[in-house]
Amino acid sequence: MKITKKQNASSLEIALEGRLDTTTAPELERAMKESLDGVSELTMDFEKLEYISSAGLRVLLSAQKKMSRQGGMKLVHVGEIIMEVFEVTGFTDILTIE
């Protein structure tokens, strides 16, 4: 998985490319830990994300919990297959998906 970060003052955009699974979720977790301090607006760009498993959902849930205390988080360009996983797990109700 490729993680691309774009920081603009207190807003951060993280674009993911590839698969967010058990193997790659720790990478995203680490990237978040390193860069979420002082961020009030987090945008996750899922345009090039092909796959997500529960390991990925866990990282998103942790990020959501953290960001709801310091501002907000939204997901953009979520594809059909990933959207289905969000729907099945009720994540569509928890996350802000544009």
Next chain:
Amino acid sequence: MTIVLKGRIDSGNAAQVENDILQQLSGTETAPVVLDAAALDYISSAGLRVILRLRKTCQDLRITNVSPEVYEILDMTGFTEMMRVEKAYRVVTIEGCEEIGRGANGKLYRIDRDNVVKVYKNADALEDIRHEREMAKMALILGIPTAISYDVVKVGDSYGSVFELLNARSFAKILAREPEKIDWCVREFVNMLKKIHGTRVPAGKLPDMRETALDWARFVRDWLPEEPGNKLLSLIEAVPPDDHMIHGDYHTKNLELQNDEVLLIDMDTLAAGHPIFELGSMYNSFRGFSELHHEVFEKFQGYPYEVGASFWHKALAAYLGTNCETKIREVEDKARIVGYTRLIRRSIRRFGWEDEARRAEIEHWRRELLELLERTDSLLFSPNELELDAAAENLQELQTFVDERLEAANCPGKARMQIQLAVEEIFINIAHYAYAPEKGKATVRVEISEDPVTVTITFLDHGVPYDPLTREDPDLSLGAEEREVGGLGIFLTRRVMDDVAYEYKNGQNILTLKKKLG
């Protein structure tokens, strides 16, 4: 006692000839008698009656070097069925001819543009030639493209069989001259191998490879410590009898490209049995035999050992239909057990234990064999089953393996993704909990059935009994703050699959996932 027959024997001289023969035989009636017909041009019924009478006094009588014309007479009159009649063989020289192949029993030379001769090592090779001809005929009838010899010839002190092989090149030669064609060669090589292994042979027509391998194992057992020795024997005993064809000496010198057609040659080792025995011999041809002395391989095949090793790996991957290294290694290890067993026996029988250079090699094979025996419990393999360490870092391997099978079944993209999701959730669950804090193995089987097309994936492990389906579903109505981080895996699996079932049987957790396609 050899008696020379000359010229014509007919009613004019038959009585004279008979007298001559009886004179020569006086006092030696019991010895075997050979009538050398090299110089015999014609024999009439009067002459044949002489031979009949002769046969009454000496039981062991044969006629050799019979010309085609005289052979026809003997054949028509039934003499060829009554006694041993040997044709005169055309003499062929291989001086200056190119060696184009080599098999277990002989070497192949091109004698002119359209023909090759296989010269047998054994001086009394007529039986071998007959056997190989029978094998080739049977293979051809069963649909394996091969060449059948049309003539038996004399080559120096040995015999040879002649084949028509126009404009043909062995795969070894192609690889030596055009190494960039390796992938094409692998594909054709594996297609032929699958064709051989997909061919059933009539019962009793071919040697049973399992019996042969049991002989090797009984021999090698005496050179191993008791426990691994017995294990070797029981591993081979556990391979079920199989009526599918095995070539027995399948390597790149025994596959010929003739114009656009691929032909299998060197059929004398044809047998029936489980493909693991073939893979064992193949491992030896490409690697085992020259593992310590790589130059041996290059001398034999005409291209470098490294290319051969790569060819073997690619061929095994294609044969199993996987790029999953765990799977390839699993089957390779089983093949190595068969291969080393054969090599050890062959080397000890041929060179004994005293030759130091040979002993170093035998000891190397023996070490490898012992190490393999320690961690192998079966020689059987299934292309649809993968056994691997239940550890998160093997997820990628497993996904590759499962996905290859889904792709082969034309599984649509969305279902493929959902199955991947379920496979990940279940496998990671096993990896984290089944054996913790110890480690253990998991087996994953992928089956595709028809009507409607259904993918069934079965996970087996020997870990603590645990039914993940008893786990309570997460409460989806809770907000982000209240939601637990975790517990979603099994839930997701149940939602994306059509059926998920658990049972504990024979000390194993068995979890079965089903998904209908389309």
